[in-house]
Amino acid sequence: MFTKEDLALLRKKNISQQQIDAQLNWLKKGFPFLKILSVASVEKGILRVSKADEEEYRMAWRDSLDAGKKVTKFVPASGAASRMFKDLFTFLDDGNDVPETAFVKTFFNNIGKFAFYDALNETCRNNFGKTVPELIDSGKYKQVVRALLFPDGLNYGNLPKGLLLFHSYEEGNRTPVGEQMTEGTLYAKDKNGVVNIHFTVSEEHKELFELLVAARRLGYELKLGAKFRVSYSVQKPSTDTLAVDMENNPFRDEGGSLLFRPGGHGALIENLNDIDSDFIFIKNIDNVVPDRLKESEALYKQLLGGVLVKMQQRAFGYLGELTSGKCSNGKLQEILKFTENELCIASSNKSFADEEELRDYLIAKLDRPFRVCGMVKNEGEPGGGPFIVENPDGTASLQILESSQIDINDARAVDAFKHGSHFNPVDLVCGVKCYKNNKFDLTQFVDKNTGFISQKSKNGKELKALELPGLWNGAMSDWNTIFVEVPVSTFNPVKTVNDLLRREHQ
Incomplete structure (x- = not known):
């Protein structure tokens, strides 16, 4: 099926034959739909923090920064702005x-x-x-x-959107890159005054990002009392996916070469995996506000960070006891209730032969990356939603789903997706180190069966394209997830140019 030229291209992209075989199989058979048990809600699965408790969580976040924890803002910024116009x-x-x-x-x-x-x-x-x-x-x-x-x-x-002028200021108008840098000082500045920001960009625009940051960095640092460490990465060629024709044969361009396409934002799990930090915030490049609204928004980032810190501390403490070899049955039951009640991991379909099997199960469920995801009330904005989904091992857990993962023939699932109380604004903070302070290999926590297939065209010919499991969907399927309700005021995306006329952006 593949020529010497094809194999040379695979080597250049660092794509294995095994990867290609898997992609061809998915393109031919499709992906299974996830089994939705219920929509996540404030009653089950979404944490609504009381006003009385908010400061406790924010203090936990500030304490973690004072303790020397490293934080990075991870901003996907490679998308072109063409759809805005x-x-x-x-x-x-x-x-x-x-x-x-x-x-x-x-x-x-x-x-x-x-x-x-x-x-x-x-x-x-x-x-x-x-x-x-x-x-x-x-x-x-x-x-x-x-x-x-x-x-x-x-x-x-x-x-790309990151390079367009979004907001007006007397000292000079600002792009989303500048806004992301500025807001980072309000919740991601470490005890040494350093703000780490990482932008994923396209290769063709990387230099423009670098020039913009170089021109603005010193002014921002002097004004904001911070030192910025800005890094960049591009989507790895090894995450490209092979396109096929409508008969599922490898699609070839007019020159006879195989056609590869970017694997979607799910490919960025590789870029995220390369970040050396304790905590990583993820937020889309266009979800920014002017300075007059930043402090209020930053309070909720601190809140999410504090929830993550406190949840991880409890899980790490339990893992220490589980791995010590001195964990009583009573303690095992306490930890099981934590996984069920606090992390919403349902184990009702599992039985445990003895204490050792239960201990192993609890270690497997707790010794994973953590993420806390802000969820806003559904007011008609597009976006994925929070659900409770059945896992391959028979347990259930919290997941963010997109419409492509819903079986359109499943009326109950479609209705649940349309009428869920909350949706995902892409507002995450991730804990990517284990209880021994070693970094997880995030690529090992991806559910590879959660990609999807779309129909495209090339030079007038139809083709099928493979999208990898989404970054905050299947790519984080095996993480521990906590949903926290945040106000809709924290979600201000710019999808069209006229969105910049909304009050939040003026």
């Missing part, structure tokens, strides 16, 4: 010279409110000899859009 691209392609849709009219009626307006105005003056208002007055709306989106202008249609 979908409506503007459509406007360019239609036959109308003036805006017809409500979206495009809103964009132009409020164009002066965007943080990129001054840069756009200067670009229009340089490219067309007229300012934005002058072009609009003369009906040249599309010239303004071209100046915003195309390479001979600001090129916003091709850049």
